[in-house]
Amino acid sequence: METAQDLKMNVYKFGNKTADGNSKLRNLLGGKGANLAEMSWLGIPVPAGFTITTEVCTQYNQYGQEETIAMIKPEVEEAIKNIEEIMGSTFGDKDNPLLISVRSGARVSMPGMMDTVLNLGLNDEVVLGLAAKTNNERFAWDSYRRFIQMYGGVVLGMKPESKDDIDPFEEIMEHLKDKRHIELDTEFTVQDLQDLVYDFKDAVKKRTGHDFPTDPWDQLWGAVIAVFNSWNGDRAVYYRKMHNYPADWGTAVNVQAMVYGNMGENSGTGVCFTRDAGTGENVFNGEYLIDAQGEDVVAGVRTPLQITKLGSERWAELAKVDEEERVANYPSLEEKMPEIFKELDGYQDKLEKHYRDMQDMEFTIQEGKLWILQTRNGKRTGAAMVKIAIDLLKSKMISEKEALLMLEPNKLDELLHPVFDTGALKRAHVIAQGLPASPGAATGQLVFFADEANKYKNSILCRIETSPEDLEGMNIAKGILTARGGMTSHAAVVARGMGKCCVSGAGALKINYKGRSLRVGDKVYHEGDWISLNGSTGNIIEGKVATVEPELSGEFAEIMELADKYSKMKVRTNADSPKDALVAKNFGAQGIGLTRTEHMFFEVDRIRAMREMILAETVKGRKHALEELLPMQRKDFEGIFEAMAGLPVTIRLLDPPLHEFVPHQLATQKDLAEDMHISLQAVKNKVADLSEFNPMLGHRGCRLGNTYPEITEMQTRAIIEAALNLKERGIEAKPEIMIPLVGTYAEFLEQEKIIRGTAQDVFDERNDSIEFMVGTMMEIPRATLIADKIAERADFFSFGTNDLTQMTYGYSRDDAGKFLPIYLDKGILTSDPFEILDQEGVGQLVEIGTERGRKTKPNLKVGICGEHGGEPNSVEFCYNTDLDYVSCSPFRVPIARLSAAQAQIKAS
Incomplete structure (x- = not known):
């Protein structure tokens, strides 16, 4: 009797306008295989082939080569016969040979990260x-x-x-x-x-x-296993970690009949995009080579030609080539093969409308016949991503919700970084011209090897051409510069996917790896020299060029308005200064979820008073020092309240242990002793007294406020007086005072009593009052378990997921770097819990704390203010847990806004 496994298909055939699968089977067939099947159904000319599923890759990783080949061999043999029938040739036959390609195909696009073999089936007899x-x-x-x-x-x-x-x-x-x-x-x-x-x-x-x-069959099995192995190759693993793709997805293997672009002047190969992947402009574009195979274009072995006449003219303008020379030596496909171009143009239009997204297509022309080898949703820059979504929406190709869901939240970050100052660019010395492969501004010091990209804080990776092995260095570098390759080369495609500035195909560059130098004409630049890249024009500039903050585009604003329309969860920011608060507000922050007051004490004019307070032996001495700090804190809070006028501002009371504020260097200790008119030994004794074996679990947070209540009194007074001062100026302030590190109900009560008592004192003194809230930072596991009790008095909860993660796992965030990378490599952890919220453990505590708190107080305001507040997966979890808001750093506010909207759309 056949089992379920026997009936399960491991190999899916496609070709001749029919297929076993379709685009809905992306997780099983990988993106490439699913789209090849879909194109077959659409009647697009696709060379016949078959896809070995991603589940077989998982099986291979578990059981090994022998068992995997035995499992799929009958289906593969049948699928090869199907290709033979459609293509009219025979695999391994010396008189009428069928050659095949073997390519990877994960469920998401991973350009260049895994392996490909072309022309498989050749030997000394078959070649004849x-x-x-x-x-x-x-x-x-x-x-x-x-x-x-x-x-x-x-x-x-x-x-x-x-x-x-x-x-x-x-x-x-x-x-x-x-x-x-x-x-x-x-x-x-x-x-x-x-x-x-x-x-x-x-x-x-x-x-x-x-x-x-x-033996062709030995060659085939070797290639299939190599593709499976490449899923766990260094560059694929690094790429997966960059994008948080799970290791257990696996890759499919796509086997296709070869079609040949290297059969002479009426053959060729190319890559094209239905829209501009750098800007999002609705212009068909791409590159091709005559008498070449597909890998030649993306590998950058020869700098390719342009698909369209318009693109060719633009290229000629950049390359300083006149029209006569362009037509003679650099003709576009539109000019050289007009009928093929017309057919290709028709397919690109059909595929974009079918998939309702920009497409990245690969094609081969074999002796005047066009074949489409692949289509996929194209990698694009953040700016292009936003423009394409808005344009597709306005053309009614997609709905508002679909426009939001097609965006990658993290790519919005690319739109928020500095660009070159136009005045500085006018004065800049352009030393060479390349192709504007990926927009942006990059200034850095030259490095010539990918594994040395971290040699300088800001580096420009300069290569003759990049390869997939260079991925990590490309990710570290500020910009990428290549002497060869076009707009569809590996460097260009990967850089656009990363949002990294890239200039490619700069043929004037003479790169000497052994000498670690770059020659342009008579000038030589060495490793460590500064250069700048303008990824929007292709200009390569000597030295540093000044930058300015970007102006957000109209499409960006439209996307943000759309996101707010579909999101009920608010997005706040973590900000410790008026400047940060204003930046976040301009990015759409709806309040402040965390102001860390300790950051205000480290400025030169304040640290002395803070140290005086710490060194004081009596309450009177501490209060004297705190009186000096009071007007400084009050001024800080006034600035933040004014920046966020009318929006809530959560202020965390002093959190870190006091030893962080005292000097640990002998010279600084001497200066402090002289300034305070006390002995050096007294300073040393106090520093030693404050030292703790485990400061993270020591004398900090509400424990400080409960042992030194005068600290809480001063900070509360500064907050309430600042709010009242703004009220007098007609500006509404909404302070939320947050007690850190509460683990017991009594700890909260003690701090609340001090806060409310001090506030009342200020109200009585000023004969005025304001509304304010008192809540707590939920960062100790015990607090989440007694949340129902704490909620009897607390007005709000804010989950500090940084410390909550540390205490739940028992990992020190500062020391986890010694073992976390190994845990990730071995699969002990699937992601870094300090980057992506651990929903199973830490998330469960968030859920428990929220549920129990609201059981006591149904209208309890709940949010998070850890680093996870701007991470898309974590934001989605917060929405599903019914939190009122997330809070994140200013530059991640747009990311969180979009993520919140996407979470609500998915849930509905």
Whole structure:
């Protein structure tokens, strides 16, 4: 009897206007496989093939190669026969050979992060059959050398042995080019290509100790397993961590019949976008190469040509090429193959309307016939993301809710960072021109190797061309500069996905890796020299260029208005100064969820008074010092209340242990002793007395206020007097006084008594009053469990998820870096709990505290003010837990606003 596993499909076929799957099976077939199936149903010319599901990858990771191949072998053999029937050729046949490609395909786009093998199925006999069948000997041998090069690198591990080495196959090719005095791969003769094939195979034998595999089925299984392995390769793992993609998703494997762009002048390959991925402009654009295969375009081996005439003219203007030279040497596809362009233009329009989003497409032209190899929702910058969503909405292609859901909240961050000052740009010295691959402004010091990108605080990674192995360095660098590659190269696509400034294809650059230098004309720039990149124009500029704060676009404002329309949960900010408060308010903050008063004490003119208070031996002495601090605190609060006029402001009373305020260096201790007219030993004794074995769990928070009530009295007085002063000026202040680190009901009562008593004293003195609230920061697990009791007196709860996470896990945030990366690598933790709220454990305490608090006080105001308040997944959790607000740093306010709207739309 067949089991459920026996009936379950592991392989899904597509081609000839039919398919086993469709775009709804993205999680099972991966994005690429799902879209290939969908395009088959749409009648788009897709080479026949099949997809091995993501579940097989998971099975492979669990049980290994032998069992996995045994499980899928019958289905794969059947699927190969299906390709043979549709394409009219036979896999492994020397007279009528079918060659195939093997590509990865995760459920989300991960450009360049996993492996691909093209032209699979070639050997010494099949290459002769391919040459005879196509009557194109050069094409056959070019395909064979490409196959050995790709298979050798991907499956057999033929990679450079150190960063100073070049790819072993590239080294062989460069040697032959020097010998033949040629520059381009297309200049190789048939004999050259045959020599390369045999030299490549010799290199494989020397490095691996084994002959290059000749059996097509052995080649296929090797490639399939290599793609599965690449899911856990260094660059894929790093990319997943960057985007918080789970490791258990796995990748699908897509096997397709090869179509050939390297069959001469009437063949080619390219990548195109239905809209501009950098700006969002509704302009069809892309790049192509004649007599090339797909990897040539994205690898940047040759700088490609433009798809459209308009794009070609723009490129020519940047490259300082006149019209006659452009038409002769750099024709657009629209000009060179007008019928193919018209067909491609029709498909891009059809696919964008079908998917209702910008598409990134790969295509191949084989002897005048167009094939579409892939479509996916295109990677785009934050600015393009916003513009595309608004444009699609205005064209009625999508609804308001769909427009919000298609946005990635974290990418809004790209719109909030500085851009070059226009005046400074006019004075700047432009040393070279490249392609504006990814907009933005970047200034930094030159580095030439990805693993050295963190050598400087601000670095510009400069490469001849980038590869997927450079991902981590690209992420660290402020900007990316390449000498080769176009707008669709690996560097460009990945940079746009990261929101990173990138200039590519700057052919005037002569990069010397060994000398760690960059030559432009007669000028040489060395590692550590400063340069600037303008990703919007492609200009490469000598030295630093001044920046200014960005002006938010009209589309950005429209998106934020739309987000507020669909969100009931408020977004506040964490701000300790009027400046931060104003920035956040301009970004749409609806109040302040956390003002940390201790930050105000570290300024030079205040730290002395703070230290005087700490060193005082009597209450009278402490009060004297606090009287000096009172007007300073009051002024700070007035500024913040004024900045947030009419909006609530939550102020946390003094939280850190006192040892953070005293000097620990001998020289500073001497200065303090002289200033205070006390002995050095007295200072040393006090510093030693304040020292604690575990300050995080020591004398801090409400424990300070309850042992030194005069601190709470001073801070309360400063808050209430500031609010009353603003009231006299006609400005409404809404203070919410927050007691930190409460673990018992009695602790809260003691602090509340001091706060309300002091406030009443001020009201009596001023013969005036204001409304204010008293609440607590829920950051100790015990407090969440007795929340029903605390809510009898508290007006609000604010979950301090930073400390709550520390205390729930028992991890010190300052020391967790020693083991957290290992835990993440081993899968002990799926994400850093200090970055993404742990919903299972810490989140459960938030839920318990909220539920129990509101059981006592149904109208209890509840929010969070930890770093999680601006993280999209955590914001969604807060919405589902029915919190009133989240609070985050000023520059994350737009992200939280969008995340809150998305959470409500998903829930409804």
